Amino acid sequence: MTNLVSQELYYRPAYKPNQVICGSGQTVVVTGWTVKESVAKHLQPYEYAGIGACYSPTRGISLLIRNLLANPVVRYLVVLNATKEDRNAGACTCLLDFFGNGFELGITDTGKQCWVIRSAVVGYIDIEIAADDLEQLRASVECFEAKTIAEAASQVKQLAKRERVEPWGEPKTYPLATVEPTVLPGTRYGHRIEGKTIAETWVKIVHRIKTTGTIRPTGYDGQWQELIDLMAIVTDEPEGFYFPEPNYLPCDRTFISEYVSQILDDAPTVEGVKYTYGQRLRSHFGLDQVEQAIGKLIADIDSARVVMSLWDVQDGEANSSPPCLNHIWLRVIDNELSLTATFRSNDMFSAWVANAMGLRALQQHIRDEICDRSKYNLQMGPLITISQSAHIYDDCWENADNLIANQYKKAFQERDYADPSGSFVINIQDSEIVVEHMTPGTGEVVNCYSGKSATQLCRQIAADCPALQVGHAMYLGCELQKAELALLNQHYYTQDRPLKIKL
Structure with missing residues (x-):
């Protein structure tokens, strides 16, 4: 040869x-x-x-x-x-x-006709x-x-070494179907999304990216839809993880049980395997950072220095394939252990759910070890991920659109209206609209606004409470406008109820 x-x-x-x-x-x-x-x-x-x-x-x-x-x-x-x-x-x-x-004729997970491979593993070929x-x-x-x-x-x-064989046929190519996304105006940098479970948060993330994400070329012969610096907060993921039924997540319990070990456990260096997150955390830098984090918090439960790094300065060299997960920060506030993870690049459709579950398992492990080895009885706090490039690849756009169509409305309807910024009570007193701002839970009045103009009151509240949830702010605007109409027309006003005409 x-x-x-x-x-x-x-x-x-x-x-x-x-x-x-x-x-x-x-x-x-x-x-x-x-x-x-x-x-x-x-x-x-x-x-x-x-x-x-x-x-x-x-x-x-x-x-x-x-x-x-x-x-x-x-x-x-x-x-x-x-x-x-x-x-x-x-x-x-x-x-x-x-x-x-x-293979045989079948249907994809988005409901399209395809060829399904005869295998215990679900695999598709374009129809x-x-x-x-x-x-x-x-x-x-x-x-x-x-x-x-x-x-x-x-x-x-x-x-x-075998004798060269003639081609088995003529080259054949088939047009590749493409999905063109509709991009609405929106903020490019800095996003905050919160949900009780990883599943709920994921649906909201996919909706946000597919709605306002910028279309950008990738380094992998394609495009992705991207937002910069997306912070996702999961507040109440249960131990053992929540999987919806039927399961619309891009992974199942079997996959997660294997994936979690890649974050929690060390791994030997194997040719062809770039790294595992567990290896980076446990041994890559010559020390076990997970054990170090546990020890630091036991010694000083209020420490703000508990940082684990997966980024090696050598990762910046050409032809390197650096880890997407770069840093993990742990903090105890009000007896709750929170974990914040920073990703330089994050596939939010295919990978984020597994990433989040793996990190939650790490958070649970550290919490349990601190409780077992010390006097502290910590509760699980939120899991926060900060994805500097939060993106969905073009070959997942159709799946993402299908997820939004089937799950987003339900996820949004199930949101609770407990705004951490507090609540507002609106009344009409002495020919003015009076708004009392109260703390969540205790109901302590922290501010009071009064005036005749709904617009002016909205501006004052927005200036003083910039972290108001969007739905809450829209509700306040509607109620204040209703109160102004009642004032102008001398109707009876009661918050959350229709106006009544004075007879």
């Missing part, structure tokens, strides 16, 4: 070409969650056609199959199914099942691709599974 191969024989991905390392062989290597460069460094370009990752069985496999159909020169597929992440996500297993078991072409691909490409990088590289080298 010579490495002097014509340029025309090089693998040419029709979709997401920048995510594939291309060569001139006849074998495509699917690396799953293993870093593709870790495989490529063991091979010569003439030994492989392409090397690339595949993360999702519902979105990634279809794009891979499209690229294989566009490159019938590929006759072999080596699937590296090596890591815990691969087993948890299931994309490699599902891809192997496509070649082994085939636009002809079934005959899929069957020809299955019959023409020989598939191999590898459990380690060394095994994958050895298999590719052995295949490269």
Whole structure:
């Protein structure tokens, strides 16, 4: 075999070409969650056609199959199914099942017709691709599974020694359906979203991004819709996590049980695995930061210095793939342990729910350890994530729109109206509108406003209470306007009730 191969024989991905390392062989290597460069460094370009990752069985496999159909020169597929992440996500297993078991007509999670892979792992192929072409691909490409990088590289080298085989057909490409989002005006920087559970908060996050997020190019051959600096606050996530029924979250309990261990537990250094959050927290910097945090809070329960870092200064170097989760800050206020996590980049549709549940499990672990080792009996406080780039990738826009259509109205209707800024009692006294501002819970009057103009009163309250919830502020505006109408027309006014005409 010579490495002097014509340029025309090089693998040419029709979709997401920048995510594939291309060569001139006849074998495509699917690396799953293993870093593709870790495989490529063991091979010569003439030994492989392409090397690339595949993360999702519902979105990634279809794009891979499209690229294989566009490159019938590929006759072999080596699937590296090596890591815990691969087993948890299931994309490699599902891809192997496509070649082994085939596919059938079905429906996607958004209700669209598709080809469903016959597998225990749910995987979709775009319905636009002809079934005959899929069957020809299955019959023409020989598939191999590898459990380690060394095994994958050895298999590719052995295949490269075989006599070159003619392409199995003509290249075929299919138009890729696109979703064009409608972007409404809104704030680009600095957002606050709160919910009782991770599920409720997630629905609100997806709605906010899909409503006002800016369309930006990504580094991954596509687009995302993005907001900058989004703070999400989860106040009452139950122990063991809340999963709605039916489950509309992008993960289930089995996935989360595996994912939580990646945050809580240390992990050995494995070739091709960039890092795990647990490894960064437990051993990467030469100390166990989780144990350090527990010890600091036991020694000084009021400490504001309990910071865990996952960012290594080497992460800023070129060709590095730095962790998305950068810092974790813990604080005890009024006997509640809160956790704040900062993400430099956050896939809010596919990853945030798992991120949040993993962080909540870490928060629970630290709370329990402090209680077991000290006199403190702490309660669980809020979980806060600050996502500096909060985005949804274009291949999830349709799923996001479907989630909003089915769940957002319900999530918004279930919100409670207990505003931390307090409550307001409105009356008409001595030919003026009188508004008393009271603290939440205790009902202590902290301010009093009076006047004849609803507009002027709204401006005064807004200036003094800038953190008022939007729904509460709109309610106040309506009630004050109603009070002004009652004053002008000499009607009876009672808050939250229709006006009554004086007879």
